[in-house]
Amino acid sequence: MAIRAGVESLPCGVKILGAYLVHPYFFSSQAYGSESKEGHKKSLPYAVWDFVYPSATGGVDNPMLNPEGPSAPSMTGIGCDRMLVCVAGKDELVKERGVWYFEITRKSGGKGEIEMFEVEEGHIFHIFNIDSENSKAMVKRLASFIFK
Numbered sequence: 001m002a003i004r005a006g007v008e009s010l011p012c013g014v015k016i017l018g019a020y021l022v023h024p025y026f027f028s029s030q031a032y033g034s035e036s037k038e039g040h041k042k043s044l045p046y047a048v049w050d051f052v053y054p055s056a057t058g059g060v061d062n063p064m065l066n067p068e069g070p071s072a073p074s075m076t077g078i079g080c081d082r083m084l085v086c087v088a089g090k091d092e093l094v095k096e097r098g099v100w101y102f103e104i105t106r107k108s109g110g111k112g113e114i115e116m117f118e119v120e121e122g123h124i125f126h127i128f129n130i131d132s133e134n135s136k137a138m139v140k141r142l143a144s145f146i147f148k
Helices: 002-007 044-052 095-107 133-146
Strands: 018-022 082-088 113-119
Touching (some): 018 133
Parallel strands (some): 082 113
């Protein structure tokens, strides 16, 4: 949505001032980092996307899932000035892809600032254990990002 807002005008002059991504779900047809090259097309993220959007143009390389895909718009046009990407260090599902997205956005040369926050927890830990110290730390980090 932030990419789209950078290309198209939003109704009534609305502007996106910042974006907050928590354990973002990105993927591609090419294995990344420690992802296994063998069986990549049979991996859980691949299967989930195929289930959720089986008719997606480009499959897992659709721009909604792969920000570096062949038809993905340039990240330089992102429509917000600030972004915070939160990743969970023990997230076996998408941790490396969250870091990948952070790096792609940071290196794009876009106008805004991007930050990353990481804690050694599993995927969506903050939903299952809202009172944990790391959940509280993530909320505090978000608050400092918003009020900066």
